[in-house]
Amino acid sequence: MANALFLYDCQSDRGALSGGSWAPALPLANLQNERLEKITRSADLALASTLMHVALAAPLEMRALALGPSNLTTGYSRRVRAWADSGRTALLHDSGWVRGAAQAPWNTLNWSDPAFWDGYQPWDDDERGMWLIYIPDQPVVAQYWTIEIDDRNNSDGHLDFGRLFMGRAWQPSLNYTYSGNGLSLQENSVKASTLAGGLVVGRRINPRVFRCAFDYLPEIELFGQVYDFQRVTGFDGQVFVIPDPEDDQYLQRRAFLSTATRMDALTQAVFARGGTAFEFREVI
Structure with a gap:
């Protein structure tokens, strides 16, 4: 168990978002609105459409980022990169392509479960969309970022996101107590x-x-x-x-x-x- 992490003072709200292909009526700028119902929607599911570049107003020590709520499926993958320059030529950090959903430990599902072999169960919370949450192994200090999402088998034919949260972080040196939580x-x-x-x-x-x-x-x-x-x-x-x-x-x-x-x-x-x-x- 790691110490709790609290992201606050959303810096991406003051940054510039670009890249990808997004519906004109539901643009990337909606990710900077605190109201989750104001979503952004991709034009389609092509990889060139479902990416976004983030240029923060200043370098940020990024402990984690969150993108959602969304209509992502548990079959999606994501890649997060950080750059030293606005032209995105000098790479500082690359998460690589990683499947974003949690995988059930082997042999914990019933053999009749459709997800028995790969461990990836369908999203089961109809009231809440899945969040893309990326937590690097070490904090990354950068101003320029790229987030790429691959969910080409999504039956909706597009991706929806309500909020991008990249902010300052507080991670207490001593974790919260077992009592009172x-x-x-x-x-x-x-x-x-x-x-x-x-x-x-x-x-x-x-x-x-x-x-x-x-x-x-x-x-x-x-x-x-x-x-x-x-x-x-x-x-x-x-x-x-x-x-x-x-x-x-x-x-x-x-x-x-x-x-x-x-x-x-x-x-x-x-x-x-x-x-x-x-x-x-x-x-x-």
């Missing part, structure tokens, strides 16, 4: 009483909520990085939460775009160490 679904249904005294419930997407607490962070981190994280994010700024960057199997369930609904005081617990706690609610 949890992933839950917040009740969001519409209810009405009938004249006969019954109850009619209309289902809506129930947003995920993640709670976590940090008890003994060094004061230099607490009043430095954590203070900056709270100050910049506030309760309106979006945060992409990755509770465990090494959890490939459940990454899509545990990681999500959110806003903070609770940020506790920065407390001093013992000499030179202190704590705080957070609650994050999924952006739907």
Whole structure:
């Protein structure tokens, strides 16, 4: 288990997006809008159409990036590259082509499951699209990026994405405590009483909520990085939460775009160490 990772202060919102072939009415610029319903859509599934170049306003130490929610299938592959120059001739980083979805461990599926042999099960969350989440082994400092997606067997005939999140990152030096943390679904249904005294419930997407607490962070981190994280994010700024960057199997369930609904005081617990706690609610 790796320490949690929090992406905030989305730098790609202030960058320039280009490349690929995207529907004129649903352009790449929609990825810079916080409203997820304003999507961008590729013209088709050709590799030349489903790529994007990102020119940030300044170099960024990139710990992770997130692109979604999407209509990607579990058969998609992705490649992420970073460049030292705007002409994209000097390569700094190349992830290579890698299948993006998690593969079930061998022999954990029933033999009758269609995905038994390759371990890639179809996406099963109709209320949420899959996110393309890329976490490099080491942070990469670069200003110019290229994201390529290969999902040529997608039955929709195009790719949809709601948000590109490339931002500053805070990864605590000590992970959140086992007590005081949890992933839950917040009740969001519409209810009405009938004249006969019954109850009619209309289902809506129930947003995920993640709670976590940090008890003994060094004061230099607490009043430095954590203070900056709270100050910049506030309760309106979006945060992409990755509770465990090494959890490939459940990454899509545990990681999500959110806003903070609770940020506790920065407390001093013992000499030179202190704590705080957070609650994050999924952006739907």
